[in-house]
Amino acid sequence: MRNLRVTASFCGAAYHGFQRQSGICAVQNVIEDTLSQILKQKTVIYGCSRTDAGVHANEFVFSFRTECAVPCRGLIRGMNSLLPDDIAILACEDVPQDFHARYSCKGKEYKYLIHNAEIKDPFLYKRAYHYPYRTDAELMDRAARLIKGTHDFSAFCGSSGLKDDNVRTVTDIGVERSGDMVVLTVSADGFLYNMVRIICGTLIFVNEGRLSCDDVERIIRSCNRDLAGPTAPPDGLYLNKVFY
């Protein structure tokens, strides 16, 4: 039995997230249907994480097992020719039996794209969050850096997502401007439900003067979701790297 690790990229605009759901168009359903067709047997894949509806991935890893002998190059080619054009397979390799895309994952990096221009860009529709107001990326960056470190992130977790253990380590975080685009980058050993989107909404509140840098530290300590900013829309969120 082979164990395969696959790296994909997808534009999430048309999908209800990665995770398979019956009666709904999810990335996992589409990839499993394609793989089952190529391998001529029902195939189940394991993704490195769930993603919300409309969220994108520059790099998304999944793994699956198969008896099939088709070389990796052929699998890449076959999947890319059968998958819809908003999902691409970037790499595929045989890995040791104990590899699992989700359980072997040591961390992930997300990017959140804020298109900061007075007028929306039609070509960024569903690919970035359009925010037309004056934005101080340096202020947002200072506030973001306060989030770095090991904390209980309950204040940055969507209501239905709380677990027994909500402590995570944010290994790197920052906000940078590149032209009209303000980009939040967050790496962590794990993420709670909606964590990046709530961090982004909180930093936007800091930009607007509704919250201060001191407030950000206080919000983390409070473990109270109600004190943080709103959940930014999914359109700007990209899973950017997966670490093993």
Next chain:
Amino acid sequence: MRNLRVTASFCGAAYHGFQRQSGICAVQNVIEDTLSQILKQKTVIYGCSRTDAGVHANEFVFSFRTECAVPCRGLIRGMNSLLPDDIAILACEDVPQDFHARYSCKGKEYKYLIHNAEIKDPFLYKRAYHYPYRTDAELMDRAARLIKGTHDFSAFCGSSGLKDDNVRTVTDIGVERSGDMVVLTVSADGFLYNMVRIICGTLIFVNEGRLSCDDVERIIRSCNRDLAGPTAPPDGLYLNKVFY
């Protein structure tokens, strides 16, 4: 009666072209419905050109007349807040009564984007033509430059588009590579139906060695559509500038 000139930008992926058609979603219908709502009276707009289904515009000019006194800035804001996010209004100004977006137009520039990489980019889906084969942009550029000048362009006109006069002047044309993107730029005083897409298909045939640079000159002289290359797909085509 005011005469207004408006510059828009749109991603054509979801539309059956600019031109109004009953029962079909065209950019013109959407803009006219929005303007009629703002101006509280049925409003007809005149576009600088038709565009095919799926074709995009970085800059598209239309004009319309109205008795309404709302200042241009308010019209821009109103339209941008009501239009779907794949259509943006970039500018609006009062112009002399004799201005007409189509009849006053002195020329246009189109760009055609060829995404030249082995693996498709999910974020370029419907925004560029994915062409995975080895591409010699310099050869395509040499062939393209032979098209410059005043010619009868019947050989580069889609079957249903021939008119009494098929002579046009291509004022500038070239092919340039920028990373994975090979970009064809064509400026002319006017374009026949599918002209840029057939020029692009012909240059791709030159790239593949199916046609030579000599053939390109021969094809122009022949006025025979059957000798030119195929019509490249609409996804890569952008109306880029309109000259008055």
